[in-house]
Amino acid sequence: MSLANSQSFFARCLRSRSFVVGGVITAFLLLCALVSLFWTPGEAFVITVKDRFKGPSLEHWLGTDQFGRDVASMLMTGTQNSITVGVVAVSIGLFAGVALGLYASAKRGWTEELIMRFSDFSFAFPAILSAIMITAILGPGGVNSIIAIGIYNIPVFARLTRGSANAIWTREYVMASRASGKGKFRITVEHILPNILSIIIVQATIQFALAILAEAALSYLGLGTQPPDPSWGRMLNEAQTLMFLQPMQAVYPGAAIALAVFGLNLLGDGLRDVLDPRLSRKR
Amino acid sequence: MSVFFVKRFMTLLATLFGASVVIFLVMEILPGDPALVILGVDATPEATAALTKELGLDRPALERYFTWISGLLVGELGNSYAYKVPVTELISGALKITFPLAIMSMALSVILALVIGLYAAAHHNKASDVTLMGISQLGISIPNFWLAVLLVLFFAVNLRWFPPGGFPGWEEGFWPAVRSLVLPAVALATVQGAMLARITRSSVLEVYREDFVRTARAKGVSRQATLWGHVLRNAMIPVLTVMGIQFGNLLVGTVIAENVFHLPGLGSTVLKAINNRDIIVVENVVLLLAAIVVIVNFFVDILYAVVDPRLKAHDI
Amino acid sequence: MLLLDVENLNVDLSTAKGPARAVRNLNIQLEKGETLGIVGESGCGKSMTALALMGLLPDNGTATGAIRLGGENLLDKSEAEMCRIRGNRIAMIFQEPMTSLNPVHTIGRQIMEPLRLHRGLDKKDAMEEVVRLLDRVGIPNPSERVRNYPHQLSGGQRQRVMIALALSCAPDILIADEPTTALDVTIQDQILDLIQTLVEEEGMSLVLISHDLGVIAENTQKVVVMYGGTVVESGNTDKIFDELTHPYTQGLFAAMPKVGMGRNKRLTTIPGTVPDLVNLPKGCTFTDRCPIATDACRDTVPAIQDMSSTHQVACHHMQNAITARETGGLYK
Numbered sequence A: 001m002s003l004a005n006s007q008s009f010f011a012r013c014l015r016s017r018s019f020v021v022g023g024v025i026t027a028f029l030l031l032c033a034l035v036s037l038f039w040t041p042g043e044a045f046v047i048t049v050k051d052r053f054k055g056p057s058l059e060h061w062l063g064t065d066q067f068g069r070d071v072a073s074m075l076m077t078g079t080q081n082s083i084t085v086g087v088v089a090v091s092i093g094l095f096a097g098v099a100l101g102l103y104a105s106a107k108r109g110w111t112e113e114l115i116m117r118f119s120d121f122s123f124a125f126p127a128i129l130s131a132i133m134i135t136a137i138l139g140p141g142g143v144n145s146i147i148a149i150g151i152y153n154i155p156v157f158a159r160l161t162r163g164s165a166n167a168i169w170t171r172e173y174v175m176a177s178r179a180s181g182k183g184k185f186r187i188t189v190e191h192i193l194p195n196i197l198s199i200i201i202v203q204a205t206i207q208f209a210l211a212i213l214a215e216a217a218l219s220y221l222g223l224g225t226q227p228p229d230p231s232w233g234r235m236l237n238e239a240q241t242l243m244f245l246q247p248m249q250a251v252y253p254g255a256a257i258a259l260a261v262f263g264l265n266l267l268g269d270g271l272r273d274v275l276d277p278r279l280s281r282k283r
Numbered sequence B: 001m002s003v004f005f006v007k008r009f010m011t012l013l014a015t016l017f018g019a020s021v022v023i024f025l026v027m028e029i030l031p032g033d034p035a036l037v038i039l040g041v042d043a044t045p046e047a048t049a050a051l052t053k054e055l056g057l058d059r060p061a062l063e064r065y066f067t068w069i070s071g072l073l074v075g076e077l078g079n080s081y082a083y084k085v086p087v088t089e090l091i092s093g094a095l096k097i098t099f100p101l102a103i104m105s106m107a108l109s110v111i112l113a114l115v116i117g118l119y120a121a122a123h124h125n126k127a128s129d130v131t132l133m134g135i136s137q138l139g140i141s142i143p144n145f146w147l148a149v150l151l152v153l154f155f156a157v158n159l160r161w162f163p164p165g166g167f168p169g170w171e172e173g174f175w176p177a178v179r180s181l182v183l184p185a186v187a188l189a190t191v192q193g194a195m196l197a198r199i200t201r202s203s204v205l206e207v208y209r210e211d212f213v214r215t216a217r218a219k220g221v222s223r224q225a226t227l228w229g230h231v232l233r234n235a236m237i238p239v240l241t242v243m244g245i246q247f248g249n250l251l252v253g254t255v256i257a258e259n260v261f262h263l264p265g266l267g268s269t270v271l272k273a274i275n276n277r278d279i280i281v282v283e284n285v286v287l288l289l290a291a292i293v294v295i296v297n298f299f300v301d302i303l304y305a306v307v308d309p310r311l312k313a314h315d316i
Numbered sequence C: 001m002l003l004l005d006v007e008n009l010n011v012d013l014s015t016a017k018g019p020a021r022a023v024r025n026l027n028i029q030l031e032k033g034e035t036l037g038i039v040g041e042s043g044c045g046k047s048m049t050a051l052a053l054m055g056l057l058p059d060n061g062t063a064t065g066a067i068r069l070g071g072e073n074l075l076d077k078s079e080a081e082m083c084r085i086r087g088n089r090i091a092m093i094f095q096e097p098m099t100s101l102n103p104v105h106t107i108g109r110q111i112m113e114p115l116r117l118h119r120g121l122d123k124k125d126a127m128e129e130v131v132r133l134l135d136r137v138g139i140p141n142p143s144e145r146v147r148n149y150p151h152q153l154s155g156g157q158r159q160r161v162m163i164a165l166a167l168s169c170a171p172d173i174l175i176a177d178e179p180t181t182a183l184d185v186t187i188q189d190q191i192l193d194l195i196q197t198l199v200e201e202e203g204m205s206l207v208l209i210s211h212d213l214g215v216i217a218e219n220t221q222k223v224v225v226m227y228g229g230t231v232v233e234s235g236n237t238d239k240i241f242d243e244l245t246h247p248y249t250q251g252l253f254a255a256m257p258k259v260g261m262g263r264n265k266r267l268t269t270i271p272g273t274v275p276d277l278v279n280l281p282k283g284c285t286f287t288d289r290c291p292i293a294t295d296a297c298r299d300t301v302p303a304i305q306d307m308s309s310t311h312q313v314a315c316h317h318m319q320n321a322i323t324a325r326e327t328g329g330l331y332k
């Protein structure tokens, strides 16, 4: 990418409202996660029963929960958890799924058929159902729920990759490189992957958001992150029992999840505008 | 009946068979001994062994698989390990809640999606379109269980329009039962509906750019009539796909909604069964859920062929 | 009275790169039963002109000037009034027969639509009329074909269906925008002959749009040569082909394969490409590609001048162009 090229890339990014808003929200969450590694406004872990159910104050920005932990700090620390889940689960799905998809597309024939039937088949088990089953085998826990979500992501990426890659394989320049005797592996690395990368990046952003949602759901059901690690889903679960006494405790963690998902979805939309030449083409 | 139909039907059977195998295998590697869980940790080895034998868990896996499948075919599912009642009874009781809930939320979400999606598409790039899409963007970001909690807080706790949870049973009358399903249905439908609305809108807009729309306009068909007569049916093709997938998500989403609203449906049944290592219940419920998802998508495929005449031709 | 009188038509498009004028100061006159060709390379505004006549410009386009059909200005009409004119008094055939028909409706239903809309036929009568129309455009087995979907027809047959559709309400004017460009060469002539015959039989006026000078020469009485949204030369078809004048028209002609031309003689082409509408020269739009252009061409718009009563040209260097034509052509 030349300098002029990368400048116009930035210009296009800044022109996309979705990209800017989504990017700012995502950056804000990353910052929260990073800062919470060193500093939080209060105590996210230490239980001080005498401080329970404090209202919002300068000391406790969003008050305290039934164990006297600082809610704002728990939310901040929870960001780490959500981001970790997103990164790991999407990476699992991304690497395995893209590899399978590329392989299917390069091999064609029964290999492709097998991989695709298998990923079709996995759609019989919707996300939460598979996650529940997988965590049932592995036992509840943060790591296991991440693996469950990651496994579920594999067929999503495999399908997408294979579909987009197949389209590239029929392009003239790919045919030309095949005719000139280049191997399939080389063509895949040199032509196919770079051409489908933008589609995959966009999908990864969306799956990131879905992973955060899924982890929150699992933790909410008690199958995900276990105490004392802060997790937005589990905070919501704990708050639900006290819903009538302390309704705001149930509002904060959900709002945090919604904000994160909203930001990532917007970022995905923005990236699509910026990266997908089909949409920027004038009509 | 066309080749298309037969082929789809064969795929359906194969998928169901595959699903049953996967579920069975998962249950095999599920850690924890059912007999031990039922009897408690301080059960004697003899008692445990006896119960294992009684449950038939000492027989070879292949044999147990065939017992299960042949039982399924004749509607004999056996008894729950934990409750000692027939699994069919447990499931049919739970279905009386989950099924209406799923149908209600699906209907709600489709209505929501079509109204919003078509309205936004018809007012493309106007303020109303931008606003609706902004709201729907928010809608798809909200976790449905959180929305459920918010709905309870507002409509059940503050306004007292609906019960905050629990299910009176259908014998208490139709309306009380429906009333207790409204909030969970809304919670599930809002999120799915928002997503479907966005897809409806973009699909309609995409079809609007097709050449045949210009042809219709050149015939003298008005903008409105073109939308209903030419655009909609073509635009429904991708929307249908998503609806099929969403029905699966909705069904499983009920697992979560039932948890928030304390509804004894399939979702709570399966969660409890997993904790109890009530394997026989788990495998049947999960297979049922998977089967519904697969069958719904089968009908979606059939519907496709009705909507899009090109499909039949390609597959024959 | 003139059937169609287009006066100073301008089509403006708002694009991402800025405002662009796709058609500028266009004047066309058409009598009843007359056939007019619009010719020019792709991108020079032919389709925009046609869509402006139909009142079907894209959302980002606006037309100004006047389009008078039987004395009434179509640009003043409301959308509802235009709906009654489209398909009824002006009909149009498009370039892409493969995508111009609705894939989910039978062709019978699609041809029926204007019949029911404009002629108020009931379903049964409309269907009979559809069968008659299909027969007329040369579709075999019309009574069975009405139940076919577009994908069950070949490209040529689909274009015949489009013609039947356009013909259904016996319009005053038929606009055919590159009706054969997407078809096989062997089928092109059949479709053009069909259009010719039907237009003659019905006494309709025809506006035939093509990038192919040969198609225009064979099928029209009058011709308008367009470049960069403006008319550079116009007049009687025979006259223009005898006295090609504008450097652009000469270029188009030089680029046309001719009967009896040696097999291995290369076609000449006009160097350069169609201009970007957003950055057109102030003066003559052809300046950048013209072999005899001078600075004056860039700055002032050449007025359209009469060569004779049936031949008009807009060029600052008409004499040079004529001399060049007579001494072996501008393009070698």
Ligand SMILES: Nc1ncnc2c1ncn2[C@@H]1O[C@H](COP(=O)(O)OP(=O)(O)O)[C@@H](O)[C@H]1O
Pocket (backbone or CB within 6 Å): A282, A283, C013, C014, C015, C020, C022, C040, C041, C042, C043, C044, C045, C046, C047, C048, C049, C058, C060, C277
């Ligand atoms: N919707 C649009 N928005 C902006 N520019 C357009 C649009 N449609 C066509 N154009 C531009 O208008 C010019 C004229 O196009 P057109 O009339 O289709 O040319 P022709 O039919 O002669 O090939 C071209 O430069 C084209 O790029």
Ligand SMILES: [Mg+2]
Pocket (backbone or CB within 6 Å): C042, C043, C046, C047, C177, C178
């Ligand atoms: Mg054109």
